[in-house]
Amino acid sequence: MFTEIKGLNEECGVFAVWGHKEAAQITYYGLHSLQHRGQEGAGIVVSDGNKLSAHKGLGLVNDVFNQDVLRNLQGKGAIGHVRYATAGGGGYANVQPLYFNSQKGGLAIAHNGNLVNANHLKHQLEAQGSIFQSTSDTEVLAHLIKRSGYYTLEEQLKNGLSSLKGAYAFAVMNERQLMVALDPNGLRPLSIGRLGDAYVVASETCAFDIIGATYEREVMPGELLIIDDTGLRSERFVSPGNRAICSMEYVYFARPDSNVDTINIHTARKNLGKQLAIEAPVEADVVTGVPDSSISAAIGYAEQSGIPYELGMIKNRYVGRTFIQPSQELREQGVKMKLSPVRGVVEGKRVVMIDDSIVRGTTSRRIVHMLRDAGAAEVHVRISSPPIKHPCFYGIDTSTTEELIASNHSIEEMREIMGADSLAFLSTEGLKAGIGRSEAMHNCGQCLACFTGEYPTEIYADTVHPHAKV
Numbered sequence: 080m081f082t083e084i085k086g087l088n089e090e091c092g093v094f095a096v097w098g099h100k101e102a103a104q105i106t107y108y109g110l111h112s113l114q115h116r117g118q119e120g121a122g123i124v125v126s127d128g129n130k131l132s133a134h135k136g137l138g139l140v141n142d143v144f145n146q147d148v149l150r151n152l153q154g155k156g157a158i159g160h161v162r163y164a165t166a167g168g169g170g171y172a173n174v175q176p177l178y179f180n181s182q183k184g185g186l187a188i189a190h191n192g193n194l195v196n197a198n199h200l201k202h203q204l205e206a207q208g209s210i211f212q213s214t215s216d217t218e219v220l221a222h223l224i225k226r227s228g229y230y231t232l233e234e235q236l237k238n239g240l241s242s243l244k245g246a247y248a249f250a251v252m253n254e255r256q257l258m259v260a261l262d263p264n265g266l267r268p269l270s271i272g273r274l275g276d277a278y279v280v281a282s283e284t285c286a287f288d289i290i291g292a293t294y295e296r297e298v299m300p301g302e303l304l305i306i307d308d309t310g311l312r313s314e315r316f317v318s319p320g321n322r323a324i325c326s327m328e329y330v331y332f333a334r335p336d337s338n339v340d341t342i343n344i345h346t347a348r349k350n351l352g353k354q355l356a357i358e359a360p361v362e363a364d365v366v367t368g369v370p371d372s373s374i375s376a377a378i379g380y381a382e383q384s385g386i387p388y389e390l391g392m393i394k395n396r397y398v399g400r401t402f403i404q405p406s407q408e409l410r411e412q413g414v415k416m417k418l419s420p421v422r423g424v425v426e427g428k429r430v431v432m433i434d435d436s437i438v439r440g441t442t443s444r445r446i447v448h449m450l451r452d453a454g455a456a457e458v459h460v461r462i463s464s465p466p467i468k469h470p471c472f473y474g475i476d477t478s479t480t481e482e483l484i485a486s487n488h489s490i491e492e493m494r495e496i497m498g499a500d501s502l503a504f505l506s507t508e509g510l511k512a513g514i515g516r517s518e519a520m521h522n523c524g525q526c527l528a529c530f531t532g533e534y535p536t537e538i539y540a541d542t543v544h545p546h547a548k549v
Contacts, residue, residue: 125154352379359503367391426454
């Protein structure tokens with residue numbers, strides 16, 4: 080499983096387009112560029128102005144779609160989704176976009192994030208007669224829309240969104256219009272661009288690059304965009320709160336070629352590495368990063384410290400995420416299937432191993448041992464984020480403190496568990512300075528809850544795992 084290699088799993092990826100004659104094909108390419116945000120399922124719903132058509136399935140984008148499928152998805156508007164199961168578990172029924180039919184027409188919803196009051200709302204809705212077809216928290220919005228009593232989809236959506244708490248970037252579409260909304264704290268990234276006369280929306284700007292679209296701006300917290308054949312209109316469904324964009328987007332989730340809220344990810348990670356070198360220097364011969372998300376930070380650490388950066392580990396890109404590990408002994412070999420040390424680089428050397436985060440610690444321990452087996456004289460672990468001590472309820476699969484090594488062990492204990500010669504993390508202040516949001520924009524806040532335990536929204540009791548400490 081992917082979690083054998085990486086302790087964190089991405090949320091989801093949303094892509095939408097309106098006003099393009101090849102909307103499904105454009106969405107297919109957009110989803111390809113967002114594949115890193117979810118590998119469990121993918122789907123596209125298109126509108127031709129009169130009806131909605133949908134196709135979704137389990138697996139990667141290439142597994143779900145081919146040219147025959149795309150040819151049957153004709154329309155000028157589309158929403159697409161790649162999924163990692165953060166709420167409600169896996170299974171076909173939870174693959175998005177979710178698609179609903181009613182006497183007034185079709186409705187499709189795609190969602191990135193996690194609703195912290197989903198269970199609370201589900202209990203209320205079921206008591207009023209709602210029957211849920213999936214276990215996804217996304218379906219809550221569909222029921223709120225239909226029960227709102229308002230006539231237009233815009234009014235229904237505003238009413239439904241006003242009841243939601245947590246992290247959400249929504250794309251909602253019927254036959255005639257596309258609507259996009261971001262939660263009041265802007266916890267999830269969401270950008271809008273132009274492709275000729277068409278509007279495109281994506282979780283990350285790298286999706287614009289692959290289709291040749293131009294970036295326009297970020298979707299603002301609490302904003303509702305209504306896009307149809309007449310153009311784009313901006314409304315507010317709620318007053319914006321304090322901005323709290325997820326720090327882990329900059330540390331790990333987003334692609335290096337994306338800009339999240341106008342800040343380039345590669346540049347931010349490189350700056351995190353530089354800040355880490357200032358805070359936690361060490362005498363060593365070579366710096367190397369754990370592929371792929373830690374490479375930028377490793378380059379920054381090397382530049383700041385003056386220690387040469389080398390490719391000390393190679394990632395095997397042809398080992399699929401469904402690689403079968405039939406026994407515990409073979410499961411322990413999983414990291415070696417994904418990563419291989421370059422003996423000629425690390426043998427006899429004092430190595431600084433840069434990683435972006437530590438969640439459970441098992442992967443870091445295996446990599447340290449792997450480098451030692453390849454002849455490294457010393458292995459010094461440096462992490463380009465603070466210790467993750469608290470669960471996330473906004474779309475990342477760390478729901479309990481039991482699974483977080485930093486919540487249960489001191490840094491010295493973690494060093495011993497990993498078998499490293501030294502271990503150091505970036506400070507919270509260093510993280511903020513490295514990302515540089517305070518210099519880039521007026522409303523510069525970011526969510527630090529997994530590091531500090533200070534959550535930007537109310538956390539509902541029925542959202543918290545019994546073993547989570549909030």
